[in-house]
Amino acid sequence: MPQEDVAQFTVRSVQVLAEDETVDDELVPELTDDQLLDLYEQMKRSRRLDERGIALQRRGELGTYAPAIGQEAAQVGSAYALADDDWLVPSFREQAALLTHGTDPEQILQYAMGMEEGAEIPGGKGALPPAIPVGSQPLHAVGIGWGEALQDRDTIAITYFGDGATSEGDVYEAFNFAGVSDSQTVFICQNNRYAISTGVEKQTKAKTLAQKAIAAGIEGVQVDGNDVLGVYRVAREAVEKARNGNPVLIEALTYRRSMHTTSDDPTAYRGHEEEAEWELRDPILRFQVFLENREILDEETEGTIDERIESELADAIDQANKERQAIDPADMFRFVYDDMPSELEQQSDAFEEGVEGDTDG
């Protein structure tokens, strides 16, 4: 035969809790009522942190802030599938995932206040600091998932990035490297439709981002990223596969409901109609109706959750502000090397004495 098809592919897409509130009972993950409430609370905690973050930035108390409003299901649902010692390798918009995996809101605030302290991961929880360069961090996750495998552990790494990031060469390298090294990695691409102002249709001609896995020989799957049950289900499966050395790329279809960062004005590139449409598909609203329909959530429980979140956040903001008042500027010299080279020591001493540069002493 002079020509034949040697490979064919399909891309699976998953949804458990649909926009119209219908539920695919067979696909509902096995979670207790408390766990379901936990998912809900984590999503709300992140939403409130982001809302307060925007407000604090407007008052000049935070620097540029990248809210994840609208993407809570994609992040919380996936991070909830992790074991405590699994690694989380975030980009710069992963408040919801980080909170779910155990990071304190105070740290997220410290980082947003321009303090390196916020990038320090306490308690040995496996997470890397936020990665600002787009698409640079999936390779770190692949290295982690590879390193864990080489040391015969079944700990995995999950990494988060956006639709724009899939255009970066590093991200292709990560998929490919993960495949050939059987790295214990789960990739979560949050397709929130925009890379700053650039729509996903200008990012790629591919019909899905999940299919970018195929060229690397790893599994790619799409999920409704505003359906926390769907995301959890798909992530749970992916995490188990990754523990066995089979990396998976999940494309979570979602929408960034607010601005790219507090420096951005989305009205310059998208219409109110589109935003209104996605407001109706909000992941928290959708899950709340599910919980109410199943009588897992009532007004009283909701009130208790909201109060808890508000008081925790108020404490975190207070604490972060206190730390900010007390920062030591000489800290910038401290963690560059294990053993400070003499050149740097001279600069550091001069800095502390306020005379810098005079190497004669």
Next chain:
Amino acid sequence: MAERLRMVEAVRDTLDAELARDDSVVVYGEDVGRVGGVFRATQGLINDYPDRVFDTPVAEAGIIGTGVGLAATGMKPVAEIQFQSFLYQGFHQLAQHVARIRSRSRGTITCPMTIRMPYGGGIHALELHSESYEAGFSHLPGLQVVFPSSPAETKGLLTSAIRDPDPVIFMEPTRLYRSFREEVPDQHKIPLGEARVVEFGDDVTVVAWGSMLRKTLDAVNDVEASVEVIDPRTLYPLDTQTIVESVKKTGRCVVVHEAPKTAGMGGEITARINEEAFLYLEAPVERVTGYDVPVPLFAREDDYLPDEDRIRNGISRALEFG
């Protein structure tokens, strides 16, 4: 007709003029089209030149690498890298191809590309939005490295950069984008490789570029001595002669930059002064620079960046030596 523009408007004005003048100019980069760039330096251009102004995928290697190919077909690529640090994602294309294609092809293929990017600290931006990797660019043979320090300088230098037959790295100080207005003549070209003596003086020479030039001018306002301030405007090629002439007159020199001290351009300038004016020196050349540490997040950024005090201290050290 001269108009009073901010630096970011001068960028836009220049791009507009060059797009109008030369059909082979293409302006592209992340978010440069529809919203006109994150700093709005390309705002509106896509409306007038829909076929030559493009939003690209988030792919710096792609942006820089395709420039080599575009240029090979006769286009003049003017690319924006959103922030200087993100050029690293395409650094291999810059170092291995953009800078070398002329010599590798023995002059048969050239790359008249301009790569514009905001650089530097002082606007309380996120991590990796405040670097100035200028020495690294100047270290790559084949590139020219340009630093505007005002709106009019921007117009003059960017015009030359775009029309230049070789690649140019055009470093725009974010801190100055909107900080002041200045008359910008309509037709304006400043040759690359020529320094500007911004203030004349006899006691000490201070060399500074980009946003550090502004800081230096503020600092020398309160200095008793007579200070000569030089803006090299391009770090490669560097107008050594203007600097050396000045140092021969003053006998003392301070170089100011916000990039880290070690292997920074201050070292290169000092070496050239040593080579050509050693016997005229009355004091070692002083450097006032950033420290050899990653630029801290913004809570500590002001402690990293040279400020007026540090510049004045540097000048005093140069003046008081001996």
